[in-house]
Amino acid sequence: MLVHICCSVDSHFFLQKLQHDYPQEKLTGFFYDPNIHPYSEYQLRLLDVKRSCKMLGIELLEGEYDFENWVEAVRGLEREPEKGKRCEVCFDKRFEVSAKKALELGEKSFTTTLLVSPLKSQEQLNRSGEEFFKKHGVEFISFDYRADGGTQDQSRVTKEEQLYRQDYCGCIYGLTMQREQQERLMDEMFSPLSNQILPASIEERLELYIRRNELEDKNIPYKIIREKFLNYRQFSLKIISGKTEVIDAHALFYSTLPRKKAQGRVEFLHNNVGYFNREEILFVTLEHFNSECDLNYKNTKELIFNPPSFKKELKFRDLLRDSNYNLSPIIIVDEIPQTKLTIELDAKTYEDTREKLIDFLQNP
Structure with missing residues (x-):
């Protein structure tokens, strides 16, 4: 089964559940997320997904980062709310590429770790998946791992494994509205021409998680904390x-x-x-x-x-x-x-x- 992966916070728990429930199923991860912006954030999430898949013994493939095509696909839907029409177009684009990748690999089914995200509509995801089954003949398998305390278990796993926990879906338009509602500066989009690494920037976090991986490779104990x-x-x-x-x-x-x-x-x-x-x-x-x-x-x-x-x-x-x-x-x-x-x-x-x-x- 091909598993479309959006981020380690969703994928690690989701893949663990799949491995437990379907021990005979060969799982292949597919990181295809052209919606993630800026590129440093994309690099950070991919870095953490690679670590997660390595821990779980799952092969990971990376799709193309075609951000400009994604922007063109959602043009006119920039002010749509979370779970609105822009999300549907975003799902459709990622599912289209995932379904084609499944066919290329000879897989008959695929699923997505987006299903476990409490911020995403399972109804939207299932509707998109069914459309691509009709179109490509690749079955979309839906798993509800949020139920029966699943969201709480996911949070526990995230903390235990010290995964990178982002605070926006990756979409610049969703982030813009989120920061407007919070009346917060959208400093994720600040990247000086000088390339100076700013505190609490995505680039600083990327350096931190690269260092974390280096410590793990050397079996050096560490802890990631947060500070105000x-x-x-x-x-x-x-x-x-x-x-x-x-x-x-x-x-x-x-x-x-x-x-x-x-x-x-x-x-x-x-x-x-x-x-x-x-x-x-x-x-x-x-x-x-x-x-x-x-x-x-x-x-x-x-x-x-x-x-x-x-x-x-x-x-x-x-x-x-x-x-x-x-x-x-x-x-x-x-x-x-x-x-x-x-x-x-x-x-x-x-x-x-x-x-x-x-x-x-x-x-x-």
């Missing part, structure tokens, strides 16, 4: 000298301006730091930043497009301010300007949670 913290995202920064000259500048992590704009001058200099006369803003020369952080940037433009890790930025912030609660803008420039300046900084701090990996063999 103050997160930060910077949308834009612009420094204008005089009336028109734009200065290359980089604002360190946790730099904020309440009104997003300030005008004034650097009032005085001390130890390569310029003290602005508004909003507690500090200007730091690139030379000083390089020296204190053991870096070697040639100019600020290079820093903008290839910044250090946010941990290094925080370490430098602590050197200047000596406070874990400081949100003053700290701006790196080639030379500290002596002209009238307009500073436009759009950034946001907000409460968030993130995962943390504890390596039990690592020194504290």
